[in-house]
Amino acid sequence: MAVVESCLEGLCKPDPRIYKLCLERLGLQPSESIFLDDLELNIKAAASLGIHTIQVDDPETAVKELETLLGFTLRMVIPNTSPVRKTVEIPRDSLEKYLKDLLGTQSTGPLELLQFDRGQSNPTYYIRLSNHQLVLRRKPPGTLVPSSHAVEREFRIMKALANAGVPVPKVLGLCEDSGVIGTPFYVMEYCPGLIYRDPFLPGLEPSQRWAIYTAMNRVLCKIHSVDLKAAGLEDYGKHGDYIPRQVQTWIQQYRASETSTIPAMERLIQWLPHHLPRRQNTTVVHGDFRLDNLLFHPEKAEVLAVLDWELSTLGDPLADVAFSCLAHYLPSSVPGSLLRGLRDCDFTQLGIPTAEEYFRMYCHHSEIPPPEDWNFYMAFSFFRMAATLQGVHKRSLPGQASLAAPEQNEKLTEYMSNLAWDFAVKEGFRVFKEMPATKPLVRSCHTAWSQPLLSTPGASSYIVFADSSPAQASKGALVICPEGLSPPLRGLYL
Numbered sequence: 001m002a003v004v005e006s007c008l009e010g011l012c013k014p015d016p017r018i019y020k021l022c023l024e025r026l027g028l029q030p031s032e033s034i035f036l037d038d039l040e041l042n043i044k045a046a047a048s049l050g051i052h053t054i055q056v057d058d059p060e061t062a063v064k065e066l067e068t069l070l071g072f073t074l075r076m077v078i079p080n081t082s083p084v085r086k087t088v089e090i091p092r093d094s095l096e097k098y099l100k101d102l103l104g105t106q107s108t109g110p111l112e113l114l115q116f117d118r119g120q121s122n123p124t125y126y127i128r129l130s131n132h133q134l135v136l137r138r139k140p141p142g143t144l145v146p147s148s149h150a151v152e153r154e155f156r157i158m159k160a161l162a163n164a165g166v167p168v169p170k171v172l173g174l175c176e177d178s179g180v181i182g183t184p185f186y187v188m189e190y191c192p193g194l195i196y197r198d199p200f201l202p203g204l205e206p207s208q209r210w211a212i213y214t215a216m217n218r219v220l221c222k223i224h225s226v227d228l229k230a231a232g233l234e235d236y237g238k239h240g241d242y243i244p245r246q247v248q249t250w251i252q253q254y255r256a257s258e259t260s261t262i263p264a265m266e267r268l269i270q271w272l273p274h275h276l277p278r279r280q281n282t283t284v285v286h287g288d289f290r291l292d293n294l295l296f297h298p299e300k301a302e303v304l305a306v307l308d309w310e311l312s313t314l315g316d317p318l319a320d321v322a323f324s325c326l327a328h329y330l331p332s333s334v335p336g337s338l339l340r341g342l343r344d345c346d347f348t349q350l351g352i353p354t355a356e357e358y359f360r361m362y363c364h365h366s367e368i369p370p371p372e373d374w375n376f377y378m379a380f381s382f383f384r385m386a387a388t389l390q391g392v393h394k395r396s397l398p399g400q401a402s403l404a405a406p407e408q409n410e411k412l413t414e415y416m417s418n419l420a421w422d423f424a425v426k427e428g429f430r431v432f433k434e435m436p437a438t439k440p441l442v443r444s445c446h447t448a449w450s451q452p453l454l455s456t457p458g459a460s461s462y463i464v465f466a467d468s469s470p471a472q473a474s475k476g477a478l479v480i481c482p483e484g485l486s487p488p489l490r491g492l493y494l
Helices: 016-026 040-047 059-070 092-105 151-163 206-224 242-257 262-273 315-323 355-366 376-397 407-433 469-475 487-493
Strands: 034-039 051-056 112-116 124-129 132-138 171-175 184-189 283-285 295-296 303-306 314-315 443-449 461-467 478-480
Touching: 034 040, 034 059, 051 059, 092 124, 092 132, 092 171, 132 151, 151 171, 151 184, 206 283, 206 295, 206 303, 206 355, 242 262, 242 314, 242 315, 242 376, 262 376, 262 407, 283 315, 295 355, 295 376, 315 355, 315 376, 376 407, 376 487
Parallel strands: 034 051
Antiparallel strands: 112 124, 124 132, 132 184, 171 184, 283 314, 295 303, 443 461
């Protein structure tokens, strides 16, 4: 590639010398080059040198002429797409008929169909038909668990949120007739933009990084501020007890995929139900809100669309906030995975808000006081992540759909559960420190777990609960024998 700037060279079109300079820089003969321009005067000057020329009056026509000269078809490069996998192929004729009826077009051009790398649960496709660029999401083929892969809910929530001012792709149609392509699906407009998969945001300036995370924070506030009644979403999910239901759901998910005993998971299964948040608001929750589920404007820190609404429902908004902070507590290199985190980075130098700054930013924008039980939400988020990874691990075992080396998956599950337990211990210390000094700390006690996890070698630490109701137990839980803990946690106790 060569860049020739008229202002620097002192030459401009249609001076033949600038064409010759371009050919010289490219190392090409006139007959080996093609020149496109919309002005006839410039076209004639290039043609006089023997350069192939195309006058651009209509871009589509010019591209077709260019394809003819090149001898092959030019395709628009759609990021993160590949040919459709055989297991999820779509009958093109019936799809094309449906789309023409939906769009009101009678174009005779070929339908272009690609599959996105994302959307493993609900296969997602890029479609180009005439001048329309679309995205299709469908239920996967085969026997499905009832209520899973609910593309109908995705369609409903995005349609409602678009009317409420939340940036989401524009949905065009929902097809519940499995006879069209084999399973229900919906169609939305394709929205070009940038997806940042690396939380470090490489290549950006510190001020740009801060702006990206601020935009991420603000759009989450926007989602959580939607008026449920005005948006017609009052019945989109159950009201209240979101966290208790989620805790039980993920415990069941973990038990269903359990392959060995992981001490930290056993501790969390005992601990989480007894330390539930006292107050929970009910809003729309995304369920999987993170940086790489956002589509950004290529030139400014603006969220164009929030993607992947499969896990959305009504629930506690703080669960979304905590889940979006997972990367802040992961190291830059997570053992046995491609995950990257920000824990050991210099946040100030990078221009990325710390988890506390991000959390307080959310509270400020949402006009709520910072809740005291943030550590619980982080413990639950990492527990949920660990349970998810355990499911991946079981599917990676021999005879299952291999996604990665089984031993790596198992270690990753344990690693995430250790992080979750770390936050559980921090929450336990917070509760302990806030207890009145005159109140008896523990009455008749029993040991809930005695195998050390975060303790130093050769030492023991124990979790003890008062023999009382779950509500009282949550207040009476504490860690004793602090000398058996790791130095960072011992510092929290002291």
